[in-house]
């Protein structure tokens with residue numbers, strides 16, 4: 158059976174939620190961490206960089222990268238008559254707008270968390286960590302201010318239609334909350350998060366990963 162590998166609460170929660178929204182027959186499995194049994198096989202057969210998400214198809218082929226997996230799942234959903242559930246129909250302007258925001262979340266917002274989670278990758282001087290984390294926090298909050306302005310105008314970020322872009326922004330909001338960032342100023346964003354967490358597919362995916370709603 159097609160299997161999606163995840164780390165609890167990581168960016169792999171995006172295709173996980175997407176698969177549940179589309180009702181796809183996808184099993185989910187926690188990827189082995191560096192000290193876990195099965196790690197060498199995971200690196201060898203699934204994800205050489207040890208990252209998630211990774212989608213292993215029935216025939217053993219692997220797709221990595223959130224955007225590629227979401228696009229593939231959306232196409233499967235379309236073929237099954239579920240066009241537009243998490244992504245406007247491929248080839249439309251609305252699709253391009255949703256992809257624009259999904260791409261923003263994946264390639265602008267997501268990497269900003271790197272120095273916050275792992276300052277040791279950016280300096281060997283431990284005394285610099287608070288400064289690195291502080292600067293990264295400011296950058297995250299600047300980007301949240303940007304999307305919050307959009308959510309003040311409408312419920313969902315692309316075409317006012319629920320999409321995988323909202324899901325990805327939600328996943329980064331979870332990280333920011335976990336890291337103790339002050340999210341109080343972002344009421345539009347908080348309203349989207351509350352609406353998204355009430356969706357049955359989101360409730361299912363969180364339960365399957367064993368992570369709480371926020």
Ligand SMILES: N[C@@H](CCC(=O)N[C@@H](CS)C(=O)NCC(=O)O)C(=O)O
Nearest residue numbers: 167168207208209210221222223224
């Ligand atoms: N560009 C990749 C990013 C994947 C990624 O950074 N995954 C993180 C989790 S959010 C990961 O697996 N990190 C494990 C590690 O760095 O050890 C994508 O969109 O799939």
